[in-house]
Amino acid sequence: xxxxxxxxxxxxxxxxxxxxxxKLRSKSFIISFAILFLAALALVIWGGFSAGxxxxxxxxxTSDASSYVQNAPGLExxxxxxxxxxxxxxxxxxxDAAIVADSSxxxxxxxxxxxxxxxxxxxxxxxxxPVELLDPSGDAGFLGYLVAVGFGAVxxxxxxxxxxxxxxxxxxxxQTRVVELLISAVPVRALLAGKVIGNTVLAMGQxxxxxxxxxxxxxxxxxxxxxxGIGAPIAWFAVFFLFGFVxxxxxxxxxxxxxxxxxxxxxxxxxxxMLIMAPYFLVIFAWNNPLILGIMSYVPFSAPVGMxxxxxxxxxxxxxxxxxxxxxxxxxxxxILVGAKIYENSLLRMGARVKLSEALKR
Numbered sequence: 229x230x231x232x233x234x235x236x237x238x239x240x241x242x243x244x245x246x247x248x249x250x251k252l253r254s255k256s257f258i259i260s261f262a263i264l265f266l267a268a269l270a271l272v273i274w275g276g277f278s279a280g281x282x283x284x285x286x287x288x289x290t291s292d293a294s295s296y297v298q299n300a301p302g303l304e305x306x307x308x309x310x311x312x313x314x315x316x317x318x319x320x321x322x323x324d325a326a327i328v329a330d331s332s333x334x335x336x337x338x339x340x341x342x343x344x345x346x347x348x349x350x351x352x353x354x355x356x357x358p359v360e361l362l363d364p365s366g367d368a369g370f371l372g373y374l375v376a377v378g379f380g381a382v383x384x385x386x387x388x389x390x391x392x393x394x395x396x397x398x399x400x401x402x403q404t405r406v407v408e409l410l411i412s413a414v415p416v417r418a419l420l421a422g423k424v425i426g427n428t429v430l431a432m433g434q435x436x437x438x439x440x441x442x443x444x445x446x447x448x449x450x451x452x453x454x455x456x457g458i459g460a461p462i463a464w465f466a467v468f469f470l471f472g473f474v475x476x477x478x479x480x481x482x483x484x485x486x487x488x489x490x491x492x493x494x495x496x497x498x499x500x501x502m503l504i505m506a507p508y509f510l511v512i513f514a515w516n517n518p519l520i521l522g523i524m525s526y527v528p529f530s531a532p533v534g535m536x537x538x539x540x541x542x543x544x545x546x547x548x549x550x551x552x553x554x555x556x557x558x559x560x561x562x563x564i565l566v567g568a569k570i571y572e573n574s575l576l577r578m579g580a581r582v583k584l585s586e587a588l589k590r
Contacts, residue, residue, distance in 0.1 A: 243422020245426070246422070265437065272441060272446060286323040287303050288314040289307060290327070297327055306323060311326075327339055327353075339353075372540070373512075373515060379461075379533050380507060380533050381508065383472075383533050390431045390473070394423055395497050397423065399492075407419075417571075424481065428470070428473055432473075458540060465532060468531055468552075468553065474564070479567050485574040488577075488579060488580075504529065507533040507534065525548065531553075535549050
């Protein structure tokens with residue numbers, strides 16, 4: 229009595245289970261994730277405490293506004309002669325903000341800041357006054373830089389680790405001829421789909437755990453307001469990362485199928501590594517540049533970093549992440565179709581590296 233062959237879905241899941249199981253049994257994977265987990269936890273807790281540590285914030289106060297800061301907790305008051313002196317102290321970085329009398333203000337005074345004013349300073353006052361910024365185009369401060377580093381590093385590290393894993397797995401199966409046994413049992417495209425799905429499950433599991441670390445860390449440091457502000461960008465980051473990683477995973481598998489030796493992996497995967505490295509450096513060095521972030525948010529390979537960062541800074545309209553996601557989804561479908569064709573046409577070709585033009589032909 230013959231046994232029915234597994235369906236495409238069953239074959240795909242069998243390959244995915246194999247990918248997940250082999251990765252979870254790898255000591256190097258467990259150790260690297262533990263290091264990333266601890267580093268992320270330390271960064272979130274340190275950033276949370278840094279954001280909330282505004283005790284003793286230096287503020288310049290004119291004599292006619294001194295009554296408004298009496299008994300205000302967490303403020304180091306520095307008396308200045310007039311408003312001009314107060315603004316000079318703010319611009320020079322001698323104080324975090326200045327409080328001056330203003331007859332046009334409903335509260336009788338205003339708080340003057342350079343690029344931003346700490347919420348803790350505002351909450352230290354008896355009532356919230358109007359805020360005037362000397363540089364309204366300024367950035368979100370050191371906290372914004374930490375968020376940029378977090379998004380960029382998580383995307384780069386996760387995509388690089390799992391992308392390299394897929395590439396090594398494909399080449400190892402070709403080099404040992406195991407792939408000939410595999411495709412005798414499952415379709416070639418099921419083998420590709422299983423690899424992509426298995427590694428996507430692992431990568432998304434890592435992202436969700438890191439997101440939980442961020443929530444727990446900010447909760448421990450009592451940064452509920454910061455958690456509210458960064459919660460939506462983190463959720464969008466997870467969504468963008470899901471489809472961005474599927475795109476990259478299909479391309480990594482296709483690129484690796486074009487070579488037959490581990491030593492040659494770099495010749496076809498280096499361009500992909502550059503594509504995931506570029507958003508990391510761009511978001512670190514230009515995290516507060518609206519033009520660069522705007523371009524990044526619509527380029528598929530950088531959208532998982534650029535768009536969540538713009539959402540955190542409040543620079544994106546409500547419809548922009550939807551449009552960016554649509555562009556990413558369309559590119560993802562195209563990458564899967566092209567990647568599958570290259571993978572299918574190159575997988576059984578041994579020896580010299582397969583040229584891209586040849587891999588795209590039937």
